[in-house]
Amino acid sequence: MYGPKLQTLVVYLSVVQSIPYNHIEEIITDIFMVSSFSDGSIKNILKKNKQKATPIYDSILDYIEKQKAAGMDETGAYINNKLCWFWCLQCPRFYYVFADESRGIKALEDHEVVNRLVGLILYTDRHGTYFKLQVAGHQVCLVHLLRNLQYLNDLNPEQKWSSGIQELLRDAIHKSKTVPLDKIDKEYYKKKLSEALEKNVAPYERKGGK
Structure with missing residues (x-):
């Protein structure tokens, strides 16, 4: 009973702007004077349009799977008060x-992503899940490494080991x-990095060693 423009607005408010259902109800009721617009109406509209979008969504994964390399990351967010x-x-x-309650490999299995990564060189941080994957190769994100090294610079400004690796990477x-x-x-670059990694970092405290 709701036209495509109103449905599109509901999807935009929910998916893009992350506006809660009760606020979407108020917007639709107040601006468009649509009576009896409820949580159920929003859920039905989102479900219907999810089905329309699924083939396009899947095609994005198809495209990435065919590339030589891809980046991967995960970040926490609360959904219905649950991390x-x-x-x-x-x-x-x-x-x-995609969102999942798991931060482990189960999330990638449940969303059928694991087998799509086999031919990729994967650029990631050092989260352990990524190194359990069967992929063409791993590249630890250099931005993450530079950030870790800066942390060591701040932790112990007197040592030059971490700043030296920073300079080499940059x-x-x-x-x-x-x-x-x-x-x-x-x-x-391989020789200079190997020389740095072979140095004894014990004097740089536990966090430096890790």
């Missing part, structure tokens, strides 16, 4: 997001953006 996790799988063109990032890949001396 859940929003998972994001992304490539330069699209990102695929130089490598700069080179990768300004110099053709085949012109970069990759062995140099």
Whole structure:
């Protein structure tokens, strides 16, 4: 009984703006003077339009699966007062997001994402779940590493170990953006990183060692 424009507005208010059902009811009732607009009306509209959107949603995952590499991350958010996790799988063109109560591999299995990752090099932080996945390769996110290293700089400003690795990573990032890949001396960076990782970090306290 509700037209496509009103349905579209309800989906937008709920999905994009994250407005609670009772506030959506007030907006629709006050602005459009639609009487007897209820939680049930909103749920039915969202369910109907979810079914319409599912093929497009699935095609995004199909597209990402065919790429050489993708980034993945998860962040906590409360849904109905319960802590859940929003998972994001992304490539330069699209990102695929889903929510689950689990922060472990079960979430990826339940949403049928696990088998889609096999051919990808996965860029992630160091959350343990990612390293349980069968993928083409792992790349720890350099932004996360730089942030971790800055934490060590702040924790112990006297040591130069973490700032030295920061400089090495930043130089490598700069080179990768300004110099053709085949012109970069990759062995140099591997050697410098290996030398840094072989140093004894015991004097840098427990957090430094970890």
